Amino acid sequence: MNLSDPLKISYRNLVAAKFRSFLTILGIVIGIASVIIIMAIGTSAQELILNQIRGVGSNLIGVLPGASEEKGPPASALGVVITTLKYGDFKALMEKSNVPDAVSGAVYLSGNDTVQFQGINKNYTYQGTTYGYVETENATVANGRFFTKDEDTSLARIAVLGSSVADDLFGNTIDPIGKKIKIGDQSFDVVGVFAERGSAAFSNQDTTIYMPIYTAQKIMLGVDYLNYLRIKVDSETNIDRAKADVITTLRERHDIDNPEDDDFSVRDQQTGLDVINNVTGAIKYFLAAIAAVSLLVGGIGIMNTMLISVNQRIREVGLRKAIGAKNAAILLQFLVESIVVTLIGGVAGILLGVIVAGIAALIIQKLGYAWPFVVTLPSILVAVGISFFVGIFFGIYPARKAAKLNVVEALRYE
Amino acid sequence: MLISIKNLCKEYDNEGVVTKALCGASFDIKAGEFVAIMGPSGSGKSTLMQLLGFLDRPTGGRYFFEGKDTKNFTDDQLAYFRNQKIGFVFQAFNLLPRTTVYENVELPLIYNEKSDSQAKIKERVQSALRSVGLEERMYNFSNQLSGGEQQRVAIARALVNDPALILxxxxxxxxxxxxxxxIMKILQSLNNEGRTIVMVTHETYTSEHAKRIISMLDGTIVKDELVKRRRIADKEKGLLK
Structure with a gap:
C-alpha cells in the first residue's frame, strides 16, 4: 500500500464528478486568493508608506503638539487640534546653546484654499514653513529660489510651488517665476518651483504650495500655533542626545516639571516607522483574518462534498474492505482525496491571488505611486499550509466515517 | 484441515430484539473440496458465509482456519486474512465502475502488505484473467462488459492473490x-486444479455442481452430504433453474 494508489483513485473521482469538484475547489481558490491578495496589497501599501518615511532621512526629530503614547498615533491624526506648539519654540530649539546637534529645522502649518492664475481656479493645500525647509527635507528648488530667514517672519506674500502645481497653473510655456497668483483673496509672487518629489506618507508634496510661516499664520489662517516641526541632527548617532535636548528646552519654555504633564511629543524616524508599522500591520492582519473566514466556508464545502462522496461509494468501500483493505487504507484514501482537492485549490488560489495583486500593482503604479509588488514567500507557504490543514481538518470526519463502515452492511448497501 | 467450525453462532441485536441468524453450526472442510451451502432465504447461509469469509465475527462457537483459532483476531488481522486467504465472488459482481478490467483484478494486490514489482503484478493479473478467458479484455472498462464477463472478472480478482479458499x-x-x-464451468475447473470452493446458493440445480451440499434451514444445518450424481458443467447445454 503506497500513496500512488489513493492519488490515482482521487484523480479518478475528481474527474468523474467534474462540476462538483470544480465548485468544491473554487471555494478554496477564493479563500486562498483573498488571503494572498490582501497580504500582498497590505505589504505593498506598508512598504510604500515606510519607504517614503525612510526617504525623508533618518536623522530627523519631529516635535508634535500634545502628549501621545510612544507607539500610538499622534493626537493630530485623530483630528484634535492642539495649539501649544509655537514659532517661539522652534526659535529656541534652533539656538546652538539649547540643541547643539541641530543643523537645521523647519516648521509646518498647513491649510488649503483656492488658487487662481489667469482664469485657472483650483484648490490646493499650502504649507507655512521656514527657510530651513529645503535642507531639512532634502528638497531641491528646480527654478528660482526658496525664501530667506528674514522672509520667514516678514509677512512677505511669496510662494514656492510644488512641481505639479506649477505644471497645472503655468503649463510648459510660461515661466512661473515673478508671476502673481491669488491664494484665497491674497496676491502672492511666485519665487520658486520645487523639483518633482513624489508623495510622502499622507500628503503629496508636489501638489502643495509653500509660503513663509508668518504669512501662513497671520495672513492666511489667523492662528499662532504650528502643526509640527522637524529638527535635522548632524548625525544619526546623536539623535538620542538631541531628543533629550529638545525635551529639556521645551519643558523649560512651557514651565513643565513633571514629564507626565508634557504638552508635546518628540519622535524620531524610528518611532514614526514603528507606529506606521504597527498600525498598517494590524490592519493587514485583520483583513487577512476576515479573508480566512472564506477559507473556513470553503473547508465546510469540502466536508460536504466528501460526505456525499462517501455515501455514493459505500459499496465500493465495502468491496475494498472485503478484499483486504484495512481501515487505515480507507481512511488514507478519503483523506488524500480531500487534501488533493484543497491543495489544487490552494495552488490555483495562489496563482489567482498573485495575478490579481500583480494587476492591482500595475494599475496603482500607472497612477503614479512607487507601489512595490510584494508577494512574500511566507504568505505563499502559509497559504499552502492552510489549505493542507483545511483538507485534513475537514476531510478527517468523512474519511473516518468511510473507514468505520461495517463491511457486511456496506456490501449490501443499495 | 482447512476449515473447522464448532457450534458457530451469530446473533443480531437490533435495538434489544435479538435474532439468531445462525445457531450451533459445526463442520470441517478439507483443502480441495467444492462445497455448496444450500437453503432458502433467511436460512442463515449468507451469515455463515460472512463468518467463513472473515467479513463478520461470530457471537459464539469457534472457527479454526488452517488450524488457527480466529477468535481473538484484530480487525487488521481479519483484513489480512480476507486479502491473503479468501477470494470473494459476489452475486452482484461488485466491480469498480469507470475502472479497467486490469485495475479491478489488480485491486487485492494493492492491499497486499508486501508490494510486488509492477512486472510481477502484471504477470499475476494476466494469469488470473487467462484462467477465466478474458485476457484480451484487460484494458476495457468494467462497465463495457456483459454480466457474464463481469462475473468472470470478479473470479479473476478472487484468484489473483492465490487464496486458500474461494467464497x-x-x-x-x-x-x-x-x-x-x-461460471459453473470455471468454478469446476478451478476445483479440478485443486482450489477449495465454498458456494452459497438457493438453487438445488446449481448446488449439484458441487461435490458436497450443506443444507440449512432457520439458522441450523439440517443436512450435510456428498452429491451422488454430480453435474458436470462441461457436459451441459444450459444452466436450468
Whole structure:
C-alpha cells in the first residue's frame, strides 16, 4: 500500500464528478486568493508608506503638539487640534546653546484654499514653513529660489510651488517665476518651483504650495500655533542626545516639571516607522483574518462534498474492505482525496491571488505611486499550509466515517 | 484441515430484539473440496458465509482456519486474512465502475502488505484473467462488459492473490442460464486444479455442481452430504433453474 494508489483513485473521482469538484475547489481558490491578495496589497501599501518615511532621512526629530503614547498615533491624526506648539519654540530649539546637534529645522502649518492664475481656479493645500525647509527635507528648488530667514517672519506674500502645481497653473510655456497668483483673496509672487518629489506618507508634496510661516499664520489662517516641526541632527548617532535636548528646552519654555504633564511629543524616524508599522500591520492582519473566514466556508464545502462522496461509494468501500483493505487504507484514501482537492485549490488560489495583486500593482503604479509588488514567500507557504490543514481538518470526519463502515452492511448497501 | 467450525453462532441485536441468524453450526472442510451451502432465504447461509469469509465475527462457537483459532483476531488481522486467504465472488459482481478490467483484478494486490514489482503484478493479473478467458479484455472498462464477463472478472480478482479458499455468494444469481453455466464451468475447473470452493446458493440445480451440499434451514444445518450424481458443467447445454 503506497500513496500512488489513493492519488490515482482521487484523480479518478475528481474527474468523474467534474462540476462538483470544480465548485468544491473554487471555494478554496477564493479563500486562498483573498488571503494572498490582501497580504500582498497590505505589504505593498506598508512598504510604500515606510519607504517614503525612510526617504525623508533618518536623522530627523519631529516635535508634535500634545502628549501621545510612544507607539500610538499622534493626537493630530485623530483630528484634535492642539495649539501649544509655537514659532517661539522652534526659535529656541534652533539656538546652538539649547540643541547643539541641530543643523537645521523647519516648521509646518498647513491649510488649503483656492488658487487662481489667469482664469485657472483650483484648490490646493499650502504649507507655512521656514527657510530651513529645503535642507531639512532634502528638497531641491528646480527654478528660482526658496525664501530667506528674514522672509520667514516678514509677512512677505511669496510662494514656492510644488512641481505639479506649477505644471497645472503655468503649463510648459510660461515661466512661473515673478508671476502673481491669488491664494484665497491674497496676491502672492511666485519665487520658486520645487523639483518633482513624489508623495510622502499622507500628503503629496508636489501638489502643495509653500509660503513663509508668518504669512501662513497671520495672513492666511489667523492662528499662532504650528502643526509640527522637524529638527535635522548632524548625525544619526546623536539623535538620542538631541531628543533629550529638545525635551529639556521645551519643558523649560512651557514651565513643565513633571514629564507626565508634557504638552508635546518628540519622535524620531524610528518611532514614526514603528507606529506606521504597527498600525498598517494590524490592519493587514485583520483583513487577512476576515479573508480566512472564506477559507473556513470553503473547508465546510469540502466536508460536504466528501460526505456525499462517501455515501455514493459505500459499496465500493465495502468491496475494498472485503478484499483486504484495512481501515487505515480507507481512511488514507478519503483523506488524500480531500487534501488533493484543497491543495489544487490552494495552488490555483495562489496563482489567482498573485495575478490579481500583480494587476492591482500595475494599475496603482500607472497612477503614479512607487507601489512595490510584494508577494512574500511566507504568505505563499502559509497559504499552502492552510489549505493542507483545511483538507485534513475537514476531510478527517468523512474519511473516518468511510473507514468505520461495517463491511457486511456496506456490501449490501443499495 | 482447512476449515473447522464448532457450534458457530451469530446473533443480531437490533435495538434489544435479538435474532439468531445462525445457531450451533459445526463442520470441517478439507483443502480441495467444492462445497455448496444450500437453503432458502433467511436460512442463515449468507451469515455463515460472512463468518467463513472473515467479513463478520461470530457471537459464539469457534472457527479454526488452517488450524488457527480466529477468535481473538484484530480487525487488521481479519483484513489480512480476507486479502491473503479468501477470494470473494459476489452475486452482484461488485466491480469498480469507470475502472479497467486490469485495475479491478489488480485491486487485492494493492492491499497486499508486501508490494510486488509492477512486472510481477502484471504477470499475476494476466494469469488470473487467462484462467477465466478474458485476457484480451484487460484494458476495457468494467462497465463495457456483459454480466457474464463481469462475473468472470470478479473470479479473476478472487484468484489473483492465490487464496486458500474461494467464497462464492450466489455467483449465478444475476446471470442467465448460459452465462451461469459458464461460471459453473470455471468454478469446476478451478476445483479440478485443486482450489477449495465454498458456494452459497438457493438453487438445488446449481448446488449439484458441487461435490458436497450443506443444507440449512432457520439458522441450523439440517443436512450435510456428498452429491451422488454430480453435474458436470462441461457436459451441459444450459444452466436450468
Amino acid at each position: 462464492a455468494d450466489e455467483p449465478t444469481g444475476n446471470l442467465d442460464s448460459k452465462n451461469g453455466l459458464q
